[in-house]
Amino acid sequence: MKSINDIVKKVDIVNIVSSFATLNKSGTSFKTTCNVHLDSSPSLFVNPKKQIYKCFVCDHGGDALDYLMWSQKFDWNQAIEFLLKASGEEVDNYRHFFHNKREYSELEKKLLKASSDASDLFNYFLNIFIEEDNDILEFIKKRKLTKEQINQFKLGYAPSLEEKNYIEQLEKKSNEKSVLINASLLNENGTRPFFNKRLVFPIFDEENNVVAFSGRKVLENIEAPKYINSKESLIFKKSSIIYNYNNAKKYEDLIIVEGFMDVISFSKIGFNNVVALMGTSLSSEIIKKLKNHKEILIFLDNDQAGIKATLSIVKEFLKNGINAFILENKYSKDADQIINEENGQQKILNILSSKIKMVDYIIWCFFKDVSKNDYENIKKSIIELSYFVKTNDQFIKLEIIDKLSQKLEIDKKLITSYFDLNLVKFKQIENEVNVVNDSLSKKRFDNSLNTVKLLISIWKNPSFIGLLNIDDIYWPEAKYKKIYKDIKNYFESKQNLSKETIIFLENNQKKFSSKESLAQNKASFNELVLRTKEESNQRKLLDINNLMKKTSNDIQRKELLKTKLDLLSKRKDKK
Numbered sequence: 001m002k003s004i005n006d007i008v009k010k011v012d013i014v015n016i017v018s019s020f021a022t023l024n025k026s027g028t029s030f031k032t033t034c035n036v037h038l039d040s041s042p043s044l045f046v047n048p049k050k051q052i053y054k055c056f057v058c059d060h061g062g063d064a065l066d067y068l069m070w071s072q073k074f075d076w077n078q079a080i081e082f083l084l085k086a087s088g089e090e091v092d093n094y095r096h097f098f099h100n101k102r103e104y105s106e107l108e109k110k111l112l113k114a115s116s117d118a119s120d121l122f123n124y125f126l127n128i129f130i131e132e133d134n135d136i137l138e139f140i141k142k143r144k145l146t147k148e149q150i151n152q153f154k155l156g157y158a159p160s161l162e163e164k165n166y167i168e169q170l171e172k173k174s175n176e177k178s179v180l181i182n183a184s185l186l187n188e189n190g191t192r193p194f195f196n197k198r199l200v201f202p203i204f205d206e207e208n209n210v211v212a213f214s215g216r217k218v219l220e221n222i223e224a225p226k227y228i229n230s231k232e233s234l235i236f237k238k239s240s241i242i243y244n245y246n247n248a249k250k251y252e253d254l255i256i257v258e259g260f261m262d263v264i265s266f267s268k269i270g271f272n273n274v275v276a277l278m279g280t281s282l283s284s285e286i287i288k289k290l291k292n293h294k295e296i297l298i299f300l301d302n303d304q305a306g307i308k309a310t311l312s313i314v315k316e317f318l319k320n321g322i323n324a325f326i327l328e329n330k331y332s333k334d335a336d337q338i339i340n341e342e343n344g345q346q347k348i349l350n351i352l353s354s355k356i357k358m359v360d361y362i363i364w365c366f367f368k369d370v371s372k373n374d375y376e377n378i379k380k381s382i383i384e385l386s387y388f389v390k391t392n393d394q395f396i397k398l399e400i401i402d403k404l405s406q407k408l409e410i411d412k413k414l415i416t417s418y419f420d421l422n423l424v425k426f427k428q429i430e431n432e433v434n435v436v437n438d439s440l441s442k443k444r445f446d447n448s449l450n451t452v453k454l455l456i457s458i459w460k461n462p463s464f465i466g467l468l469n470i471d472d473i474y475w476p477e478a479k480y481k482k483i484y485k486d487i488k489n490y491f492e493s494k495q496n497l498s499k500e501t502i503i504f505l506e507n508n509q510k511k512f513s514s515k516e517s518l519a520q521n522k523a524s525f526n527e528l529v530l531r532t533k534e535e536s537n538q539r540k541l542l543d544i545n546n547l548m549k550k551t552s553n554d555i556q557r558k559e560l561l562k563t564k565l566d567l568l569s570k571r572k573d574k575k
């Protein structure tokens with residue numbers, strides 16, 4: 001058994017409920033009185049086929065685990081233990097599903113009580129104000145929130161001071177002012193309610209305690225942040241809480257969405273394994289929990305912010321070895337909007353069927369604007385990506401290098417060396433590159449034959465001047481560059497040739513007496529330029545090698561190494 005949900009599926013909800021209440025047959029279902037509300041006529045129904053219960057007065061339902069926790073007020077451990085025993089399992093084999101019981105301090109208990117009281121009150125206000133207040137009613141309608149969702153997520157309404165003073169009511173329930181401030185129910189001066197005319201989402205910890213709230217403004221035209229969240233407190237640490245994890249944790253697979261509204265909309269179409277993160281930094285405790293799930297799907301908004309957040313999560317997940325996929329959202333709308341439009345459910349099913357591996361996603365992100373031959377950007381992006389991945393997992397690294405090599409058609413070894421540029425393994429790569437250089441220097445091309453050939457060809461055919469970009473050549477000696485400029489000026493500006501150039505031309509023209517050895521046309525000239533460039537690169541490499549031997553400054557050496565790798569790759573490009 002891999003998940004709590006497997007245990008839940010193993011029991012029969014009819015047996016579970018009948019341990020506490022007398023069930024009477026009603027059509028294909030069973031019915032009994034609900035013990036949460038004052039029930040005179042049976043309004044809690046149990047459906048053996050779907051394995052769910054529902055109280056039609058409380059508008060609350062769920063599976064056997066939900067029943068134990070909601071109706072019988074079991075805590076998580078008690079409920080799991082009950083289910084394990086009911087299905088004949090050895091409880092000790094499933095200890096990893098149990099929560100470590102936390103001991104709360106006096107102040108923490110007070111904060112929990114204040115939050116719980118506030119949540120009850122907000123929920124009560126929402127149910128009342130929905131009948132009378134046009135603003136909140138309007139908002140609920142527009143967002144297509146049903147009573148079932150309001151109850152399932154215990155949504156609430158924090159009225160404005162003019163409408164109702166919720167602080168007064170909380171104080172009546174013996175919550176101290178200092179505690180209310182600490183729990184972000186009252187502002188820091190203690191003068192105004194923290195939440196003011198907002199739809200309130202209570203945030204539960206895993207034990208189903210309300211530990212914080214998020215308030216969505218009801219009036220769009222009011223100058224205020226769209227959402228405000230409780231400040232962190234002894235009971236609320238953003239990095240340790242995942243919204244709706246209290247409900248979703250029992251599932252093998254999880255879907256991570258961007259906002260609370262997305263989580264709620266997903267539940268409308270039957271997905272209860274959907275959660276929202278409270279930020280992109282995740283505590284080690286949360287990481288450990290997420291690792292227990294077989295598969296995690298990341299489904300954030302398809303905008304700049306959403307892509308950025310996805311990348312941050314992917315970074316955390318890769319670092320911590322969490323298995324996840326990215327869902328490709330082609331609709332440029334958030335999940336909530338998609339679900340609420342026509343054929344929303346079908347669209348979501350389509351999205352769920354096209355998942356992308358995290359590695360493919362980051363490659364897409366880093367290389368979406370880089371074309372195959374844009375060498376500068378390829379190099380830059382590989383280095384950026386390597387900074388990003390920072391994983392110790394060699395398999396992931398190798399997979400990325402493999403895929404990049406295929407995508408960009410570049411040698412794996414080169415990608416690896418760029419990949420490692422930012423790592424401390426600097427020395428090691430340096431040695432590797434030196435091996436390449438050694439074989440190179442063995443060729444020992446002291447001759448400047450191609451350069452000379454190039455210059456004579458230009459002298460014989462001045463139209464070649466326009467084909468040459470002088471910066472492309474790393475001249476073997478400064479005098480060749482001078483000669484080139486001299487010849488260029490002679491033809492373009494009718495300047496006289498220098499004595500040195502005249503001697504050079506006289507000495508070398510004879511070497512190329514046969515016509516074939518000089519460039520005859522555009523194509524053969526271009527080929528000659530390529531060969532000269534190749535020679536210049538080799539020369540440049542040797543020069544860099546010598547420089548590197550001389551300098552001990554690490555930053556300078558790193559720069560030199562980068563240039564070196566660059567040159568090496570240009571050589572490879574040509575092959």
Ligand SMILES: [Zn+2]
Nearest residue numbers: 034037055058
């Ligand atoms: Zn009820």
